[in-house]
Amino acid sequence: MQIKELQDIASQVRRDIVRMVHGCASGHPGGSLGCTDLLVALYFQQMKINNRKGKGGHLSFKMDGIGEDLFFLSNGHISPLFYSVLSRRGYFDAAEMATFRKLNTRLQGHPTTHEGLPGIRVASGSLGQGMSVAIGTALAKKLNGDDRNVFVLMGDGEQQEGQVWEAAQFAPHHKVDNLIAIIDLNGQQIDGSTEEVMANRDLKAKYKAFGWRVMEIADGNDMEQVVKGLRKAKRISGKGEPIMILMKTEMGAGVDFMMGSHKWHGIAPNDEQLAAALAQLPETIGDY
Amino acid sequence: MKKYTFTEKQDTRSGFGDGMTELGRTNPKVVTLCADLVGSLKTATFIKENPERFFQTGIAEANMMGISAGLTIGGFIPYPTTFANFGSGRVYDQIRQSIAYSDKNVKIAVSHAGLTLGEDGATHQILEDIAMMRAMPNMTVINPCDYNQTKAATIALASHVGPAYLRFGRPKVPVFTDPNQKFEIGKAWMVNEGTDVSIFATGHLVWEAIQAGETLAEKGISAEIINIHTIKPLDTEAILKSVRKTKCVVTCEEHQANGGLGDAVAQVLSQNFIAPQEYIAVNDSFGESGKPEQLMAKYGLSAENIIEKALKVIGRKN
Numbered sequence: 035m036q037i038k039e040l041q042d043i044a045s046q047v048r049r050d051i052v053r054m055v056h057g058c059a060s061g062h063p064g065g066s067l068g069c070t071d072l073l074v075a076l077y078f079q080q081m082k083i084n085n086r087k088g089k090g091g092h093l094s095f096k097m098d099g100i101g102e103d104l105f106f107l108s109n110g111h112i113s114p115l116f117y118s119v120l121s122r123r124g125y126f127d128a129a130e131m132a133t134f135r136k137l138n139t140r141l142q143g144h145p146t147t148h149e150g151l152p153g154i155r156v157a158s159g160s161l162g163q164g165m166s167v168a169i170g171t172a173l174a175k176k177l178n179g180d181d182r183n184v185f186v187l188m189g190d191g192e193q194q195e196g197q198v199w200e201a202a203q204f205a206p207h208h209k210v211d212n213l214i215a216i217i218d219l220n221g222q223q224i225d226g227s228t229e230e231v232m233a234n235r236d237l238k239a240k241y242k243a244f245g246w247r248v249m250e251i252a253d254g255n256d257m258e259q260v261v262k263g264l265r266k267a268k269r270i271s272g273k274g275e276p277i278m279i280l281m282k283t284e285m286g287a288g289v290d291f292m293m294g295s296h297k298w299h300g301i302a303p304n305d306e307q308l309a310a311a312l313a314q315l316p317e318t319i320g321d322y
Numbered sequence: 323m324k325k326y327t328f329t330e331k332q333d334t335r336s337g338f339g340d341g342m343t344e345l346g347r348t349n350p351k352v353v354t355l356c357a358d359l360v361g362s363l364k365t366a367t368f369i370k371e372n373p374e375r376f377f378q379t380g381i382a383e384a385n386m387m388g389i390s391a392g393l394t395i396g397g398f399i400p401y402p403t404t405f406a407n408f409g410s411g412r413v414y415d416q417i418r419q420s421i422a423y424s425d426k427n428v429k430i431a432v433s434h435a436g437l438t439l440g441e442d443g444a445t446h447q448i449l450e451d452i453a454m455m456r457a458m459p460n461m462t463v464i465n466p467c468d469y470n471q472t473k474a475a476t477i478a479l480a481s482h483v484g485p486a487y488l489r490f491g492r493p494k495v496p497v498f499t500d501p502n503q504k505f506e507i508g509k510a511w512m513v514n515e516g517t518d519v520s521i522f523a524t525g526h527l528v529w530e531a532i533q534a535g536e537t538l539a540e541k542g543i544s545a546e547i548i549n550i551h552t553i554k555p556l557d558t559e560a561i562l563k564s565v566r567k568t569k570c571v572v573t574c575e576e577h578q579a580n581g582g583l584g585d586a587v588a589q590v591l592s593q594n595f596i597a598p599q600e601y602i603a604v605n606d607s608f609g610e611s612g613k614p615e616q617l618m619a620k621y622g623l624s625a626e627n628i629i630e631k632a633l634k635v636i637g638r639k640n
Contacts, residue, residue: 098397147424155395157424160415166385167420170392170400173377177353178396197416200385208377 035079041257042318043122044074048288049315050118050131050322056308058135061143064298066115068220068283069187071260073119076105080264082182083123093124095152103182104171106156108164109189109218110144111300117141120153121322128322162195164188165215169205172213183271187216191223194232199244205276206245213276214267215246218254220285222296237280247275254283289314326498326513326532334490334526335433337469339364341476342401346372349480354431355390355402357383362492363403363433383408384416390428391420399480400428406435406489410451421485422460428486429479435465435489436576437604437621438526438614447609453581455487456554462486462507463554465575465583467528469497471551474505482507489525491576493614496529510557516546519632520564523574524550524583527602527623531574534628545632553583558590565591570635571599574628579603598638600631 047070055061077083081103088094096102107116114134121128126140133139140149144159156167168186175182192198205213217237225231241248247270251263260281267277285299286292289311292303303311345352346368353375354365360378369376379386383404390400402409409432410417421428432451439447455463462484466472472490479486499511513528514535523531528549535545546564550557565571571591573584584601591597604621618624 097395099395100397104395156391156426157419160419163384163388163416163420166388166416167392167395169385170389171395172392173389174393174396174398177374177398180396197382197384197388200379200382201388204379204382204385204389207380 037257037261040074040078040261043078044070044257045288045316046318047074047115047118047122049312049317051114052289052303052308052311053321054114054118054131054134055302057132059302060135061114061302062111062300063114063303064222064285064292065109065189065218065220066112067287067289067292068255068285069112069218070115070287071255071257072187072216072281073115075257075260075264076185077119077123079261080268081105081185092126092152095125097155099155100178100180101182104155104184106158106164106168106171106184106186107145108158108186109161109192110158113141113143113145116145122319125153126151131322161189161192162197165198165201168213168215169201169210172210173208175212181212181272183212183214183268185214185216187218190217190219190221190228190234191231193217193234193237202241202244202246209274210276211272211274214271214279215276216279216281219280219282222285222299224296224299226296241278245275246278248278248280251279251281254281255287329497331494332469332497333492333494334466334469334472335362335492336364337466337472338431338433338476338488338490339367341473342368343371344477345480346375349399351397351399352480353377353393353398353400355379355386355400357381357386357404357408359404362405363431365403383413387413387416388420391424391426394426394428401431402428403431405446406432406451407446407448410448410454410487414454418458422458425460426485427483429488430486431476431488433490434492436491436525437609437617437623438491438493438576440493440614440617441611443611444608449578449604449609450581451489452553452575452577452583456581456586460485461554462552463489464507464552465489465525466551467525467549468495468499470499470501470503471505474503475551478505478507491526495526498529498532508552508555508557510560511549511551512560513547513549514545516544516568518544518568519546519636520568520571521545521547521574521628521632522550522561522571522583522587523547524553525576527574527576530623530625531628533625534632537625537629538632543632543636550583553586556586556590561587561590562594565597566595570597570639572602572628572631572635573599574602576623577603579605598635600635602628602631
């Protein structure tokens with residue numbers, strides 16, 4: 035798939051995100067828009083996933099993911115992005131996005147396996163747990179003789195959770211080198227900038243000191259850079275060290291008035307704001 | 323007729339370790355993890371025989387629970403191990419989100435539960451874990467009574483699908499159940515039939531209940547003793563059948579009265595068959611340092627206390 039095609043999908047996914055959040059008047063658009071390019075690149079190009087179709091023409095989903103690259107979303111609040119990408123990739127009907135955060139939905143506010151939504155392998159929302167789960171799955175792949183990778187995305191605010199550092203310590207110690215972790219460095223969290231709330235300081239030096247191979251993506255909203263970064267990560271994986279990608283993004287990327295502030299971390303656009311957002315995001319595959 | 327025979331004293335955690343050894347030889351999907359307490363959890367033989375199926379996490383229980391959840395995704399059956407306090411309260415949220423809510427096939431196996439850890443004192447004892455784990459949707463809660471039953475429960479859990487919490491202790495306690503028993507999750511074990519009072523006990527207190535039953539028999543009181551090794555799902559049928567016959571009950575546990583076996587039984591009775599109940603449990607208190615038997619006496623968990631409560635509850639019958 036060409037960069038342009040990925041960019042087109044990303045534009046549609048961004049439309050889905052703002053529409054989903056608007057549709058239920060709640061959710062987290064800012065971080066979702068910021069990580070859109072990454073998830074589109076992963077699911078539509080960089081990860082090997084099972085393309086077989088099952089019931090209703092949807093991609094058949096197997097929980098164990100043997101022979102597939104697997105992705106875990108640790109910062110579960112950017113669920114609208116995850117749901118849109120899973121749906122657009124073929125795991126379930128796009129129309130189901132209209133049920134996001136509404137009663138009796140499989141698209142819970144934060145992702146869960148509990149409702150049986152294909153594509154989700156663990157619940158997330160309470161922060162700091164995803165990397166541990168990804169490590170466990172990476173270890174299982176090794177035990178199974180499965181040479182595919184496990185990806186996990188975390189937020190930068192999430193680095194404040196202690197469990198992240200338990201996991202950070204474990205992965206190099208046990209040479210979990212089929213793990214590619216990504217931190218979304220958008221510099222914002224609910225109460226303000228991470229700099230004000232609880233500064234991360236030098237994450238690169240920290241992860242290096244723990245024994246990770248650290249690389250950077252300077253602009254995580256530039257599809258070319260994202261693709262290049264993921265290619266490199268896969269190339270250097272499997273060599274004894276877990277990989278950490280520090281990826282700078284802009285919260286709200288793609289919608290000018292949502293960018294550059296923590297304000298859009300967890301609020302929904304009103305009708306007028308939705309129209310303004312959609313005007314900036316071309317429809318490519320077709321709205322749900 | 324007696325359904326139990328005292329053979330020797332052995333710790334329940336060794337039952338777990340020996341169960342793991344057997345699983346290591348028979349079930350290639352079973353893996354274990356530990357947060358720096360291999361000696362305490364008695365998994366050394368499993369680890370020696372299956373080094374690739376053991377993961378040392380260091381003193382990092384939250385990460386251990388998450389890794390366990392991840393291992394299930396690849397089809398494995400992980401048994402994360404630590405002390406009960408650190409395998410429940412310390413990581414409640416990790417168990418809740420990554421294991422129970424995510425419906426992962428993880429068997430949390432914890433030792434040193436209850437008061438009888440002894441000298442280490444309240445920081446290392448836990449008397450609230452049954453309450454926490456019972457409250458958690460999807461979680462199976464098992465508290466076996468002796469070495470043989472702990473071993474059987476450990477093995478049975480590998481064939482059970484879904485999250486489970488297996489709780490056992492530190493001290494050596496009498497071994498009295500069948501070494502070749504089949505462990506049935508959710509099925510209470512009738513130890514002795516009786517007609518005057520139902521005594522429902524779990525964990526180490528089953529033996530105390532048996533001792534109490536023998537003394538009560540000498541006094542002409544017929545006690546029905548049932549071992550509730552599975553606290554969730556609770557065998558409500560066995561409980562109701564017994565209490566409908568005896569019309570009164572004593573529940574016995576090495577745990578807080580709040581939220582434990584006693585409350586689980588009371589919940590069943592209040593909705594189905596009202597009967598007087600007395601609790602053998604710790605009453606809203608932390609533990610303290612001491613020898614196990616001293617602590618059992620001080621906190622009212624011994625056979626003598628059970629006899630006292632049985633006589634009291636019989637007196638409360640209409």
